[in-house]
Amino acid sequence: MRNLKACLLAATVALATLPSFSAFAANGDTLKQVKERGLVLCGVHPARHGFAAPDSKGVWEGFEVDYCKAVAAAVLGDANKVRYVPLSSQQRFPAIQSGEVDVLARNVTANLSRDTALGLNFAPPIFYTGTGFLVRADSGVKEVKDLDGAVICMAPGSTTERNIAQIFAARGLKYTPVVIENNKQLVDAYVTGRCDALTKDKAALPGVRAVDTPKPADHVLLEGIYSKEPLAMAVRQGDDQWYDIVKWVVYATFNAEEMKVSQANVDAMLKSDDPDIQTLVGTIGDNGAKLGLDQKWSYNIVRQVGNYADIYDRHFGPSTSIALDRDLNRQWNDGGILYGQPMN
16 A cells, blocks of 8 residues: 555656646647657557567557557558657656657556546547456466465556555455566566466456466466456647547547448448448548548548457457457447447
8 A cells, every 4th residue: 555655646746746737738739749740659558468569670569559550640641650658657647747748548547536636638448447367277266355365466556556455455355465667577576476466457467378477378367357447548638639639539440340441441431322431431521620630530540550340359359369358348239338429
């Protein structure tokens, strides 16, 4: 709990040292700066399998990386015009508050405290997950109550750290936290046996098991999800135009999947007679002008990056090493809770 209080204090101090959010996010300033710079500055996780990590050649890839690309495709017409800024969990909020990045796409859980106290606006969640646990298969641990007295590895300054305190307190259980900021060192602490369990967003744990453990079969994820963690992109308060842009970038990927407009067929869909599809690909309407963007902004997203299913399957689909079931991240009409607001 002392670590959690320290993280909250650090965030409060960082917030207090800023002159004002409006100085960094006056309405329209962010879009103007991005266009003048010719790059979107996107804050990402330093290394989380499936979400954001540089490959062997230093090229960034991942689910949240693709959402950075989607913003660049919409705003600059080129998905590659992104500068990725790797940020630790404690660096991420000061980075967006100070203007070091234009948008934060870094496994950020949207909640009331962050929405109000940190001067942030959250776009619609792009990934629904929750707190999970990775344990050794031979440990005998089958559920949370079996972790009573366990040593648990976790990252500081995260909602997971707070969630673990609440989960264990509610069940009258005790644990010893091992809090490590560096993600590689955190995972290594679990792999080498320093900790009995590793806790993260459950969506992150299959990647750890598949990539970071010597024998993935020796590790299991506990059944169940123990918190609500809606991961969303965040921007600074005060610039409604930029917030609208990032928000509608997300909705465009949702709506494109619902309309069955994909990266593979978007060019053919330019000839569609469906007015909703015509609006999406920019052959009718003036949505681009309303957002201060080119009329082809959402076409560029789908053509260069894809719809939600394209993005999800690229990083978590059945052919990947992680292979996550979409679960709540399905469309609203397919048993999930993704719901794109109408673009008319």
